[in-house]
Amino acid sequence: MQQADLTATSVVKRFGDHLAVDSISFEVARGSFFSILGPSGCGKTTLLRMIAGFLEPDQGEIAIGGLNMRAVPPNRRPVNMVFQQLALFPMMSVGENVAYGLARRGAGRAERAAKAAAMLERVGLAGAADKRVDQLSGGQRQRVAIARSLVLEPTLLLLDEPLGALDLKLREHMKIELKQLQAEFGTTFVYITHDQSEALVLSDRVGVMNRGRFEQIGSPQDLYYRPASAFVAGFVGDNNRIEGRAVAVDGATVTLETADGWRLHARRETAVAAGDAVEAFVRPEAATLARERAQLPPGQSVHEGVVDSLLFDGAKSAVLLRESRSRREIRIALPQTGQFADLRHGEAVFFSFDPERATCFAAAGRGGNGRG
Amino acid sequence: MTGRARPALSRRLGTWLLMAPALSWIGLLIVLPHAELAMLSLKAGSGAPQGGFSLAQYRTFFDEPEYWHTFVRTAWMSALATFLTLCFAFPVAWVIAKVAKGRAAAWLFLACMIPFWISETVRTLGWMILLRQSGVLPMLLTRIGLTAAPVELLYHDSTIMIGLIYTSMLFMIVPLVSSLQSLDDALIEAAYDLGASGPTVLRTIVIPHAAPGMTAGCIIVFMLTLGNYITPTLLGGKNSEWFTEQIYTQFITRFNWGQGAAFGFLLLALSTAMVLVGLRLSGQRFADVMGRG
Numbered sequence: 116m117q118q119a120d121l122t123a124t125s126v127v128k129r130f131g132d133h134l135a136v137d138s139i140s141f142e143v144a145r146g147s148f149f150s151i152l153g154p155s156g157c158g159k160t161t162l163l164r165m166i167a168g169f170l171e172p173d174q175g176e177i178a179i180g181g182l183n184m185r186a187v188p189p190n191r192r193p194v195n196m197v198f199q200q201l202a203l204f205p206m207m208s209v210g211e212n213v214a215y216g217l218a219r220r221g222a223g224r225a226e227r228a229a230k231a232a233a234m235l236e237r238v239g240l241a242g243a244a245d246k247r248v249d250q251l252s253g254g255q256r257q258r259v260a261i262a263r264s265l266v267l268e269p270t271l272l273l274l275d276e277p278l279g280a281l282d283l284k285l286r287e288h289m290k291i292e293l294k295q296l297q298a299e300f301g302t303t304f305v306y307i308t309h310d311q312s313e314a315l316v317l318s319d320r321v322g323v324m325n326r327g328r329f330e331q332i333g334s335p336q337d338l339y340y341r342p343a344s345a346f347v348a349g350f351v352g353d354n355n356r357i358e359g360r361a362v363a364v365d366g367a368t369v370t371l372e373t374a375d376g377w378r379l380h381a382r383r384e385t386a387v388a389a390g391d392a393v394e395a396f397v398r399p400e401a402a403t404l405a406r407e408r409a410q411l412p413p414g415q416s417v418h419e420g421v422v423d424s425l426l427f428d429g430a431k432s433a434v435l436l437r438e439s440r441s442r443r444e445i446r447i448a449l450p451q452t453g454q455f456a457d458l459r460h461g462e463a464v465f466f467s468f469d470p471e472r473a474t475c476f477a478a479a480g481r482g483g484n485g486r487g
Numbered sequence: 488m489t490g491r492a493r494p495a496l497s498r499r500l501g502t503w504l505l506m507a508p509a510l511s512w513i514g515l516l517i518v519l520p521h522a523e524l525a526m527l528s529l530k531a532g533s534g535a536p537q538g539g540f541s542l543a544q545y546r547t548f549f550d551e552p553e554y555w556h557t558f559v560r561t562a563w564m565s566a567l568a569t570f571l572t573l574c575f576a577f578p579v580a581w582v583i584a585k586v587a588k589g590r591a592a593a594w595l596f597l598a599c600m601i602p603f604w605i606s607e608t609v610r611t612l613g614w615m616i617l618l619r620q621s622g623v624l625p626m627l628l629t630r631i632g633l634t635a636a637p638v639e640l641l642y643h644d645s646t647i648m649i650g651l652i653y654t655s656m657l658f659m660i661v662p663l664v665s666s667l668q669s670l671d672d673a674l675i676e677a678a679y680d681l682g683a684s685g686p687t688v689l690r691t692i693v694i695p696h697a698a699p700g701m702t703a704g705c706i707i708v709f710m711l712t713l714g715n716y717i718t719p720t721l722l723g724g725k726n727s728e729w730f731t732e733q734i735y736t737q738f739i740t741r742f743n744w745g746q747g748a749a750f751g752f753l754l755l756a757l758s759t760a761m762v763l764v765g766l767r768l769s770g771q772r773f774a775d776v777m778g779r780g
Contacts, residue, residue: 167680190682202673206695215691219682263681 118181120145120270120303121166126175128161135161137327138175143271143305143320148297150306150314153324154350159307160275162324166305167273168192180270190219195264196273200280201256203248209235209259210244216267234266235259238296253281257289265300274306278313290316311351315339323347342384345476348396355402355445358394358478361387369475371395377441380416380470385477392478399433400448401472404455405465415467420445422462425455434458436466528748544749554733554750561730562757564644565712568651572659572708573701575652580663585672599660607654611721614650615641618722642724650718655711659704666700667693702769703776706762713758730754 121143128136135158143149151159164170166177168189177184180193195216204212213231214222222230232244238258243251251259257277264272278286278293294317297304308314314321315335322332323346331343342348349356359373369383371393381395405411420436423444432449447466449455458464531541548554583595602610617623618640625637640646670693678688694701719729730750737747766773 169676189676189680190684194680196677196680198673198677200671200673202671202677204674204678204692206692215678215683216681219684219687267681 118145119143119178120180121149121305122176122178123162123166124176124178126162126165126172126177128158128165128170129173130161134327136165136172139327139329140175141322141329141332143303146301146303147319148294148304148306148317150308150318150321151324152308152311152314152321152351155309157324158327159309159324163196163273163275163305163307166271167194167196193270194273195267195269195271196275197260197264197277199275199277201260201277203256203259203263205248207248208244209240209246209248209251212248212259213244213263213266215263220267230266231262234262237299238262238265254285254289254292257281258292261293261296265296265302269302271303271305274304276308276310278308278310286313293317315351321351323350325350342396342474344385345394345396345478348384348474348476353399353446354396355399356394356396357443358392361389361391361393361475364389368470369393369395371475373441373443375441377418377438377443378416379418379473381473381475382471383475387475387477393475394478395473395475397445397468397473399446402445402447402466402468404434404447404449405467406462408465411465411467412469415469417465417467420464420466422458422460422464424460425449425458427456434464436464439463524748524751527745528752530745544745545753547746548749548753557728557730557733558753558757560728561713561754562761564647564651564729565709566761568648568655568712569705569709571648572652572655573705576656576659576663576704577701579656580660580667583660584664584667585670596660596664599657602653603657607717608721610654611650611718614646614653614722618646641722642726644723644726647719647723647727647729650722651712651715654715654718655708658707658711662700662703662707663697666697666703670696698769699771699776702766702771705765706776709761709765710758713754713761 119142121141123142124140126136126139127134137158139162151162153159161170165172166179166184168184168187168191171186182193184192204215207215210228210231213234214227217227217230228244232241235241235243238261240255240258240262243255243259248256248259260277261272274293278289281289290313293304293306297317306314306317315338318335320332321335321338322329323338324330325346331338331347333341333343338347338351342351345356348354357371357373357377357379359371359377361369362372362378363370364383364387367382368380369387370378370380372378379395379397381397383393387393403411403415408417411417419439421439423435423437426433426435426446430451433446434449434455436445436447437443438445445466528544529540529542531539531543548558579595579599583592583599587595615622618625620637620639620641622640625634625640628634629637674692674696675688678692683691714731716729716731716735719727720732723729731754734747734750734754737743737750762773766776
């Protein structure tokens with residue numbers, strides 16, 4: 116592993132009785148794109164603010180570029196932040212915004228103007244220096260906010276859900292732009308988001324955060340295909356969640372039976388013994404759909420279902436069906452061939468999946484989940 | 488055709504009716520008296536409305552050093568009082584707008600307002616009880632041995648200044664609080680994050696953002712101070728030399744309405760000029776300032 120630009124060691128932050136960040140440790144390699152993904156209230160913003168220096172950890176250490184950051188105020192840290200609402204200074208022109216940090220370092224007027232103009236050109240805003248901030252579009256403001264930070268050549272750039280305020284189309288576009296910017300500048304990015312698609316698309320590594328802890332840190336592929344916990348399986352990507360009891364455990368394969376008697380097989384990811392309450396996750400694209408039993412891949416258990424509705428969404432089209440025995444709703448991705456475009460509500464279909472591609476976790480220890 | 492005309496007519500009538508109280512207020516209580524005073528100030532004779540057009544009343548002001556000395560002093564003291572009020576009110580407004588949260592902010596705001604439930608005269612008399620030679624503060628100073636005998640704390644310029652600042656605080660705090668509340672905390676954090684120190688954040692972010700509120704507060708306070716009569720008179724006594732006293736003397740003691748009216752207009756011209764200069768210096772537009780404040 117390359118030298119780490121950010122190292123957090125057993126970082127703890129409490130607000131009164133609430134443990135916002137619960138003894139977190141992680142490293143971010145130089146030049147990589149690291150995302151912290153989690154639902155709102157999971158502590159990711161608190162963690163980011165501790166890295167930026169707006170909050171001081173109660174315990175633990177944060178080191179940036181190898182330097183311990185304890186008691187170093189935000190204006191002395193080699194870190195810059197892109198704020199959620201961007202926080203561009205409305206009383207200044209675009210160029211003055213970009214040059215703000217340079218001025219604080221005592222750079223001369225000419226040097227500031229030259230550097231700001233060069234930076235604006237690099238983010239595709241050449242000649243915008245004299246514009247007012249409110250004359251820019253949402254995407255352009257985004258780029259100014261990033262330029263304002265990157266012009267200072269920070270060791271670390273922190274981004275606090277910067278795409279949250281944009282509309283969907285622009286968000287998709289800015290995702291790609293952010294990735295390209297990061298690749299071009301080579302700065303280490305730490306990106307906070309609750310949107311799993313942003314985290315998967317952008318990151319080299321993602322930390323999935325829940326209740327103040329990392330559930331898993333890994334590559335997007337790891338999180339998607341080999342989730343370490345039921346939370347990660349449910350949070351990252353679409354997934355069908357089926358809870359029940361393990362009736363048999365054969366090596367890595369668990370046979371799960373739901374309360375209403377539906378049996379299915381899945382690969383266990385945590386220690387599971389027969390009789391344990393478990394939950395299994397089946398990705399929509401892991402299952403195969405067929406009108407006839409014989410069309411399904413051989414050797415897999417066949418499940419029956421009734422079509423509830425067809426969700427057409429281009430390449431992401433899926434069908435919602437109800438498993439015949441348990442009446443559970445199952446989402447299955449449709450193949451691109453358009454083969455099932457004529458499925459009707461109420462039609463009986465068959466589906467199966469490779470147990471290797473379904474994951475199973477012990478349900479114990481996670482409150483508010485199991486119903487029985 | 489009448490069917491279409493009538494709603495338009497009644498709407499127009501409605502607008503005028505709604506505006507009538509404000510218009511009559513301005514017309515009857517502001518424009519009319521000022522026109523009357525303007526005419527009075529331009530007449531030669533004193534008191535009675537006889538004689539022709541003359542600038543004699545204004546000439547007296549410039550011929551008599553006592554008058555314009557008081558005039559300049561009033562302007563200077565008012566400007567100083569305005570500046571000091573701004574300096575004292577800014578931290579208070581900052582605490583109310585940014586530091587205190589929820590109920591605490593409301594209580595602090597209320598604490599600033601409570602003195603204004605009492606009339607200005609009573610409040611000023613309160614200061615007199617505290618500061619006069621036989622008052623609370625001089626006695627206290629003697630008791631703890633700081634002064635050998637009770638000293639007179641009234642009738643100094645600084646006493647007038649304290650009274651003026653005290654009277655003006657609320658009118659500075661209100662526009663400041665509202666303009667500071669509209670400042671996004673993220674801007675302060677962003678500036679800090681980009682390497683700015685506390686004073687730099689204040690200079691480059693907070694003050695530019697709060698400038699309309701600051702200007703609005705300064706205009707209000709300056710006008711109130713310039714036209715204040717009770718506070719300088721009671722706290723400054725004979726030494727106060729406040730221009731409003733000159734006007735009072737002309738109208739009431741000397742019954743020289745023409746002279747008093749001329750002085751009134753000079754004060755009006757002064758406050759207008761100072762406000763315009765202030766706006767020009769701070770680069771603000773009057774409409775923005777009043778809209779924000």
